[in-house]
Amino acid sequence: MDKFTGKVWVLGDDIDTDIIIPTEYLALKTVQDMAPYAFSPLRPELAGQIRDGDMIVAGKNFGCGSSREQAPEIIKALGVRCVIAKSFARIFFRNAINNGLLLIENDKLRDAVSEGDEITVVLNHFIEHQGAQYPITPLPQNLVEILNAGGLVQAMKKRNNSKGI
Amino acid sequence: MGMTIAEKIIAAAAGVETVKPGDIHTVELDRLMSNDGTTHLTIDMYHKLKNPRIADVNKLVWIMDHNVPCDSVKTAASHKKMRDFAREHKITFYEGAGVCHQVMLEKHVTSGELIFGADSHTCAYGAVGAFGTGVGCTDYLYAMVTGHSWLLVPETLRFNLKGKLGDGVYARDLILSIIGQIGANGANYMAMEFGGEGLKTLNMSDRIAVCNLCVEAGAKTALMEVDEITLAYLKEHGREPKHVFQSDPDASYARVYEIDLSAIRPIVAKPHFVDSVVDAKECVGTHIDEAFLGSCNNGRIEDLRVGAELIKGRKVHPLVRFLVVPASAEVYRQALAEGIIDTFMEAGAIVMNPNCSVCWGSCQGVIGEGEVLISTGTRNFKGRAGHKDSFVYLASAATVTASAIKGEIATAADIAG
Numbered sequence: 001m002d003k004f005t006g007k008v009w010v011l012g013d014d015i016d017t018d019i020i021i022p023t024e025y026l027a028l029k030t031v032q033d034m035a036p037y038a039f040s041p042l043r044p045e046l047a048g049q050i051r052d053g054d055m056i057v058a059g060k061n062f063g064c065g066s067s068r069e070q071a072p073e074i075i076k077a078l079g080v081r082c083v084i085a086k087s088f089a090r091i092f093f094r095n096a097i098n099n100g101l102l103l104i105e106n107d108k109l110r111d112a113v114s115e116g117d118e119i120t121v122v123l124n125h126f127i128e129h130q131g132a133q134y135p136i137t138p139l140p141q142n143l144v145e146i147l148n149a150g151g152l153v154q155a156m157k158k159r160n161n162s163k164g165i
Numbered sequence: 166m167g168m169t170i171a172e173k174i175i176a177a178a179a180g181v182e183t184v185k186p187g188d189i190h191t192v193e194l195d196r197l198m199s200n201d202g203t204t205h206l207t208i209d210m211y212h213k214l215k216n217p218r219i220a221d222v223n224k225l226v227w228i229m230d231h232n233v234p235c236d237s238v239k240t241a242a243s244h245k246k247m248r249d250f251a252r253e254h255k256i257t258f259y260e261g262a263g264v265c266h267q268v269m270l271e272k273h274v275t276s277g278e279l280i281f282g283a284d285s286h287t288c289a290y291g292a293v294g295a296f297g298t299g300v301g302c303t304d305y306l307y308a309m310v311t312g313h314s315w316l317l318v319p320e321t322l323r324f325n326l327k328g329k330l331g332d333g334v335y336a337r338d339l340i341l342s343i344i345g346q347i348g349a350n351g352a353n354y355m356a357m358e359f360g361g362e363g364l365k366t367l368n369m370s371d372r373i374a375v376c377n378l379c380v381e382a383g384a385k386t387a388l389m390e391v392d393e394i395t396l397a398y399l400k401e402h403g404r405e406p407k408h409v410f411q412s413d414p415d416a417s418y419a420r421v422y423e424i425d426l427s428a429i430r431p432i433v434a435k436p437h438f439v440d441s442v443v444d445a446k447e448c449v450g451t452h453i454d455e456a457f458l459g460s461c462n463n464g465r466i467e468d469l470r471v472g473a474e475l476i477k478g479r480k481v482h483p484l485v486r487f488l489v490v491p492a493s494a495e496v497y498r499q500a501l502a503e504g505i506i507d508t509f510m511e512a513g514a515i516v517m518n519p520n521c522s523v524c525w526g527s528c529q530g531v532i533g534e535g536e537v538l539i540s541t542g543t544r545n546f547k548g549r550a551g552h553k554d555s556f557v558y559l560a561s562a563a564t565v566t567a568s569a570i571k572g573e574i575a576t577a578a579d580i581a582g
Contacts, residue, residue, distance in 0.1 A: 069301035
């Protein structure tokens with residue numbers, strides 16, 4: 001069973017794509033160059049504090065706004081293992097899965113955790129926090145395939161290998 | 166069980182008789198729009214494929230609009246990449262023609278189509294009864310290479326419109342009211358369908374403004390019933406509908422809203438969320454530094470006419486920059502022919518070429534620390550129009566123009582007489 005433990009960073013509702021990465025930094029060459037500015041309009045110090053394997057726990061409508069795919073790419077580049085939110089905006093949801101960034105929808109955990117707490121995620125089963133378990137609704141099979149491949153392009157290469165894409 | 170318009174378009178694109186919310190279908194796409202916001206990223210990924218190809222180049226439309234003309238050396242590099250690729254692959258390409266959604270609606274989109282656009286406001290195409298939805302560049306690449314993609318059939322929210330908008334009240338006020346009512350994620354993953362007698366009182370420009378902003382309620386797409394106004398618009402632009410789908414009387418909706426257009430008042434969305442809406446009266450007197458009339462939401466000739474009529478014989482307030490940006494070259498030329506551009510310039514406005522301008526916070530017109538913008542743009546997120554500690558209010562063309570004249574937030578009624 002796939003399982004991981006990490007520290008959480010807690011954010012609020014409606015974390016939009018201009019918060020995740022402001023327009024002025026989109027002209028930088030790579031997502032690695034952009035990553036230090038992630039969440040800067042809200043918490044300029046946050047990008048520098050996030051460590052590999054940490055998780056983000058947020059409120060409703062995470063990722064609302066623009067279709068800029070740099071948003072999930074940057075979160076992944078910061079080493080965030082997964083984002084757990086009450087709900088995700090749909091374009092962000094597709095973009096995250098397509099880039100192999102795991103998203104989990106749960107409407108209870110956000111109000112139970114404090115920043116810095118440790119949680120354990122047992123994939124497709126539950127999230128554990130201070131003895132309490134929060135169930136995870138498994139993703140549809142086609143999305144699991146994309147995530148497992150590391151993103152849509154990788155999944156496409158795998159699936160269409162015989163056709164040589 | 167009957168189907169909604171969104172369900173019918175997906176069923177046709179999937180080649181199946183019926184679909185229902187929650188089903189996942191592989192769908193054939195009619196058109197694939199991409200702009201200079203992310204096309205360079207799509208191209209980079211394309212080149213990393215082992216054997217890259219384009220399924221059907223005739224489906225692709227690429228439009229330079231976010232930073233036109235180019236504003237920095239870094240952007241020049243990504244623009245060059247996009248321009249060269251389009252030329253090499255003979256992709257339909259525009260630069261200087263206007264904001265992508267306006268150009269698509271003027272030149273390409275028709276009813277019944279299923280369209281992916283690498284831009285969140287692609288839902289605007291519902292104004293002509295097309296299923297437009299925003300995607301990221303990876304989804305775009307997949308569709309470009311294979312010609313198809315997967316879609317989860319959305320639930321539909323139905324909005325029955327009745328009555329008529331009052332004087333000085335516009336489509337912008339209507340859609341901001343609706344977003345305020347259902348919330349910034351009130352239609353998340355869903356389709357928003359508009360119909361009813363009141364729809365007939367909305368012209369195409371109004372319909373585009375309403376559909377365009379539905380993503381600010383989280384919607385996957387927006388769809389309006391096709392009627393004689395839609396068909397006349399398509400005909401005028403030399404296009405035939407692909408399908409004319411109406412929702413069935415027994416279609417199933419997640420929720421149905423009755424909207425009385427005559428009850429809508431001028432609205433302002435306050436910083437930093439599109440659903441932070443209040444009666445415009447509550448914001449009257451708020452200090453502003455800049456006003457913006459433009460964008461895919463409100464940069465059409467109808468919007469410029471509203472602004473020009475208000476500002477004729479008046480002046481832009483000396484402490485305010487008033488940016489006027491027609492949404493397309495077609496709109497610009499029409500405004501020139503009608504003397505509208507001259508009216509704005511006479512009043513002291515800064516008139517710019519068609520592009521996304523300050524609506525996306527890059528290119529021209531960005532605002533500095535602590536500054537306040539009133540805008541007909543699409544979003545008022547924190548930092549959206551420039552400095553992270555700046556403020557954006559959203560309102561109609563009338564309220565924005567009246568504010569530019571007054572030097573503080575004002576409605577058309579406040580400057581009358």
